[in-house]
Amino acid sequence: MRIPCPYCGERDAHEFSYLGDATLTRPDPAAADAEQAFHDYVYLRDNPAGAHEEWWYHANGCRQWLRVTRDTRTHAISGAAPARKSGEPA
Amino acid sequence: MSATNRNRLSAGGLIDRNQTRGFSFDGTRHRGYAGDTLASALLANGVRLVGRSFKYHRPRGIFSAGAEEPNALVELRTGARREPNTRATVTELYDGLEATSQNRWPSLALDALSLNRFLAPFLGAGFYYKTFMWPAAFWEKVYEPIIRRAAGLGRAALEEDPDHYEKATAFCDVLVIGAGPAGLMAALTAARSGARVILADEDFLPGGGLNAEAGDVDRQPAPAFAAGIAAELASLPNVRVMTRTSVFGVYDGGTYGALERVSDHLAVPAPFQPRQRLWRIVARRAVLAAGATERPIVFGGNDRPGVMLAGAVGTYVQRHAVLPGRNIALFANNDGAWRDMLAAQAAGAHVETIVDVRAEVAPELIAAAQAKGIRVLKGAQVIATHGRTLRSLEVATASGTERIAADTLAVSGGWSPCVHLTCHHGGKPAWNEDIAAFVPGTCPPGLSVAGAAKGILGLGACLRDGAETGAESARALGFTVPAHEVPEVADAAFALTPFWHVEGSKGAAFVDLQNDVTAKDVGIAHKEGFRSVELLKRYTTLGMATDQGRTSNVTGLAIMASLTGASIPETGTTIFRPPYTPVSMGALAGHHRGKDFRPVRLTPTHEWARAQGAVFIETGAWLRAQYFPRAGEKDWLETVTREVTAVRASVGLIDVSTFGKIDLQGRDVGAFLDRVYINGFAALAVGKARYGVMLREDGLVMDDGTTARLSPEHYVMTTTTANAAKVFQHLEFCLQVLWPELDVALSSISEQWAQIAIAGPRARDVLARVADGDVSNAALPFMGAVEGTVMDGVKARLFRLSFSGELGFEIAVPARHGAALAQALMQAGETFGITPYGIEALGVMRIEKGHVSGSELSGQTTAGDLGFGRMASTKKDYIGRTMAARPGLADPDRPAFVGFRPVDLSRRLRAGAHFLNRGAAPETANDQGYMTSVAYSPHLGHWIGLGLITRGPERLGERVRAYDPVRGEEIEVEICAPGFIDPEGVRLRG
Numbered sequence A: 001m002r003i004p005c006p007y008c009g010e011r012d013a014h015e016f017s018y019l020g021d022a023t024l025t026r027p028d029p030a031a032a033d034a035e036q037a038f039h040d041y042v043y044l045r046d047n048p049a050g051a052h053e054e055w056w057y058h059a060n061g062c063r064q065w066l067r068v069t070r071d072t073r074t075h076a077i078s079g080a081a082p083a084r085k086s087g088e089p090a
Numbered sequence B: 001m002s003a004t005n006r007n008r009l010s011a012g013g014l015i016d017r018n019q020t021r022g023f024s025f026d027g028t029r030h031r032g033y034a035g036d037t038l039a040s041a042l043l044a045n046g047v048r049l050v051g052r053s054f055k056y057h058r059p060r061g062i063f064s065a066g067a068e069e070p071n072a073l074v075e076l077r078t079g080a081r082r083e084p085n086t087r088a089t090v091t092e093l094y095d096g097l098e099a100t101s102q103n104r105w106p107s108l109a110l111d112a113l114s115l116n117r118f119l120a121p122f123l124g125a126g127f128y129y130k131t132f133m134w135p136a137a138f139w140e141k142v143y144e145p146i147i148r149r150a151a152g153l154g155r156a157a158l159e160e161d162p163d164h165y166e167k168a169t170a171f172c173d174v175l176v177i178g179a180g181p182a183g184l185m186a187a188l189t190a191a192r193s194g195a196r197v198i199l200a201d202e203d204f205l206p207g208g209g210l211n212a213e214a215g216d217v218d219r220q221p222a223p224a225f226a227a228g229i230a231a232e233l234a235s236l237p238n239v240r241v242m243t244r245t246s247v248f249g250v251y252d253g254g255t256y257g258a259l260e261r262v263s264d265h266l267a268v269p270a271p272f273q274p275r276q277r278l279w280r281i282v283a284r285r286a287v288l289a290a291g292a293t294e295r296p297i298v299f300g301g302n303d304r305p306g307v308m309l310a311g312a313v314g315t316y317v318q319r320h321a322v323l324p325g326r327n328i329a330l331f332a333n334n335d336g337a338w339r340d341m342l343a344a345q346a347a348g349a350h351v352e353t354i355v356d357v358r359a360e361v362a363p364e365l366i367a368a369a370q371a372k373g374i375r376v377l378k379g380a381q382v383i384a385t386h387g388r389t390l391r392s393l394e395v396a397t398a399s400g401t402e403r404i405a406a407d408t409l410a411v412s413g414g415w416s417p418c419v420h421l422t423c424h425h426g427g428k429p430a431w432n433e434d435i436a437a438f439v440p441g442t443c444p445p446g447l448s449v450a451g452a453a454k455g456i457l458g459l460g461a462c463l464r465d466g467a468e469t470g471a472e473s474a475r476a477l478g479f480t481v482p483a484h485e486v487p488e489v490a491d492a493a494f495a496l497t498p499f500w501h502v503e504g505s506k507g508a509a510f511v512d513l514q515n516d517v518t519a520k521d522v523g524i525a526h527k528e529g530f531r532s533v534e535l536l537k538r539y540t541t542l543g544m545a546t547d548q549g550r551t552s553n554v555t556g557l558a559i560m561a562s563l564t565g566a567s568i569p570e571t572g573t574t575i576f577r578p579p580y581t582p583v584s585m586g587a588l589a590g591h592h593r594g595k596d597f598r599p600v601r602l603t604p605t606h607e608w609a610r611a612q613g614a615v616f617i618e619t620g621a622w623l624r625a626q627y628f629p630r631a632g633e634k635d636w637l638e639t640v641t642r643e644v645t646a647v648r649a650s651v652g653l654i655d656v657s658t659f660g661k662i663d664l665q666g667r668d669v670g671a672f673l674d675r676v677y678i679n680g681f682a683a684l685a686v687g688k689a690r691y692g693v694m695l696r697e698d699g700l701v702m703d704d705g706t707t708a709r710l711s712p713e714h715y716v717m718t719t720t721t722a723n724a725a726k727v728f729q730h731l732e733f734c735l736q737v738l739w740p741e742l743d744v745a746l747s748s749i750s751e752q753w754a755q756i757a758i759a760g761p762r763a764r765d766v767l768a769r770v771a772d773g774d775v776s777n778a779a780l781p782f783m784g785a786v787e788g789t790v791m792d793g794v795k796a797r798l799f800r801l802s803f804s805g806e807l808g809f810e811i812a813v814p815a816r817h818g819a820a821l822a823q824a825l826m827q828a829g830e831t832f833g834i835t836p837y838g839i840e841a842l843g844v845m846r847i848e849k850g851h852v853s854g855s856e857l858s859g860q861t862t863a864g865d866l867g868f869g870r871m872a873s874t875k876k877d878y879i880g881r882t883m884a885a886r887p888g889l890a891d892p893d894r895p896a897f898v899g900f901r902p903v904d905l906s907r908r909l910r911a912g913a914h915f916l917n918r919g920a921a922p923e924t925a926n927d928q929g930y931m932t933s934v935a936y937s938p939h940l941g942h943w944i945g946l947g948l949i950t951r952g953p954e955r956l957g958e959r960v961r962a963y964d965p966v967r968g969e970e971i972e973v974e975i976c977a978p979g980f981i982d983p984e985g986v987r988l989r990g
């Protein structure tokens, strides 16, 4: 698998580590339902057949976390964007 | 013609008669020529019996002239280089080659186990599942050993492989797989557009089918045409021609796996050359031009040595100038095989009879055959064969049965495109009625198919299709393809009548020659309901041998289809998975074997430690000093005890550079640390360090370590050795994904800084002689952290930290000064008897002091379990806080961290022992926890332990049993506070 790192160019997937679903947001710990929300955040995952946004860390490269869109059926990768949007501290 | 090459034609072929190659087969010496394969050289020397079959030990000969070979598997080389199941048909002949037949005892000609033939009724379809089911105890003791001796292939070498293997990566615009007519043209058109091209072919000679072609191409002999194009390609700077290279797999993102047999054609690899090289080829586009494989017709006795694919007969005659026999007959259902025989006849072979299943054959073919004196039997079928190696055939014609003399029977049932690689992403081949074969279906992205692999049968059409496919691939990448001419070759019509199996023939009729699966076995599978292709395969083992059923899959499918009355595409398709061709374990491992399995990381003081006589141990990827034995010490325990005693009495030093070290800078580092550690860091003063514990988001402990604040916006963190990479990745995630608004920059400095700990009551005296500045208790108090210099101006960071419980310091210097620092400390400490100690002594002292380490940070413990409950802040959120409050993790009955000592102080404790209350039965339900770490304490003079036990801190003084069923031990222990030495911490604050 090849991942188009926005900093390093297209690189082999062996250079990256995988984390999983990138659409999750860390819940508000002060919210009334924080315990349930954190349970879902930590344990519950969808298993979509198709496009999946997921975190990949370019460990043997620029050390950036990337939001990669991968089709789980074909491994086709349609994009990779830095986790940090431009303008934020690097 | 010499006797040793008695079947060799005097002229022609792509062999060099001036370069002889001596070789041996089963100990008999023979001679061949450069350009031979082992198979062609054996045939040239009249060797027709080359092996015994897998199950029934039937005599077998050479069946093909390529990678599809099911029969002619031999052991190549001897000793440590012995390699089983090598296909003689693709083994390039080299001088001194030694080959041995397989599967025979005591000899190839007289095989005792051919008795298996009489066991055939028991070895048929499903025999593994039926015959040997009962009694169950017999399977291991009786059945399996017998079957393993009787059925099987070659023997692997028993010694370590003396050769080495490489891995390499290549990139290109267009990868062309196969250098036959279509592949050569595809590579040429793509290359002329300027695209970077890799042309890979498994043969040692580019050309594919052109090398067995009798006719002319572009006004020159076909092999010369192929050689001309290959030479042009090799001369282009944007082309890499890789011969002896099999592309075996299509992976994601245009990545292809290929095996280059660098030295397989040599007795021993040249100096500094690998045996094989495993390639990862990243290609933007690829053209599969792998050709097609001829398939046989199934009839009684079709496995007798002398029965051979028609195309193989053509290849041996045209390419190797070898006559596979003196009297050739053909059994076919298509025109192509006739033309192969006519060409062979023209080259000097004697073809006596053509048997064709078709009632009607093109009159011009019949006329051509008869003009050469070949007898033609139309609408006829071979029903049996005779002879030890083939002597005669029985042929059924409309007028009856007749016996025909022949020592070679060429067989052709048509051609199957090599669609294998097109299936590697799950694509299913489609049935093509015109050629009665599967052709490529949906291909992996970026892969196009050209020529015979696509189902195009005809040389002229293959040349045109290759050129066009190569051009399209280059154009798709934005290259401009110059006009190109394709040589005209007139293709005769391809006429074939599907025909698979001679029903009512005599004797065993083999579908899968390598796995000894007969047409009857397919019938049994049908009768017993194993009709789906996947069940048929597994029940009969059809197509599951090392040849992956290249010559048998479609035929097996066709026979099943005729039994069920369904069409072939309705019955199923054959799906191929990587690898296309066997890949040795050595090639897959590459240089990652033994001590080279992964890189070894050495500490900056490694050479210094070696000079001190250190014994090293692997900890993760690191090699660390375990202990430093001295002459006269009888075992490691004596050494470690001396080291610990020396530290506690005076001073010692140890390299702790392996800890993860992370540099943190920015306005918000304090806030960031507050969110990743359970305890507060925002208030940490400049010049101070603090111990911290991190959780995972699921509430369990991830790691511990210290973080020091060197200046208002500059911090350095240490992690455990094992978790260095994990913690860094976690912190980057927190920063980039969770809280990008924080002004923090991280950098791993583990490699850049050497760090040495000195500990013991004399530690400050030693440090004072090395440091350039003040290291008094006032200047560097407990948990102090300052920047300064040591050894007259070497930049340094000084931390007053202690893992051992003694007065301790850690001194960090740029890694290149690490060894010098160790030497300077040794010199400074000489008058105090400074002692280098290893990680064993470090471990003993941390257990004496009651610190947690890797055994307790097991990924299953909470902060509360480890006694850090009160450290956890209640005033802030941090990673893992919410989940740590889950009832299961907050349960007061959870095993918690305490110390243990044996009631009988002479007893040794064992890590891993489980705790049981007194009187409780040793059952899981009564499990109270387990011992995590133990050590012999020189300070106390007996064994001590740390562990996790239910409600531990509430049970100090209670006696329980440490039960160790693995070692068969059970001893009584007393629960105590974790901290066997100086629990008030007077020493480390001294």
Ligand SMILES: [Zn+2]
Residues within 6 Å of the ligand: A005, A006, A007, A008, A009, A058, A061, A062, A063, A064
């Ligand atoms: Zn990158």
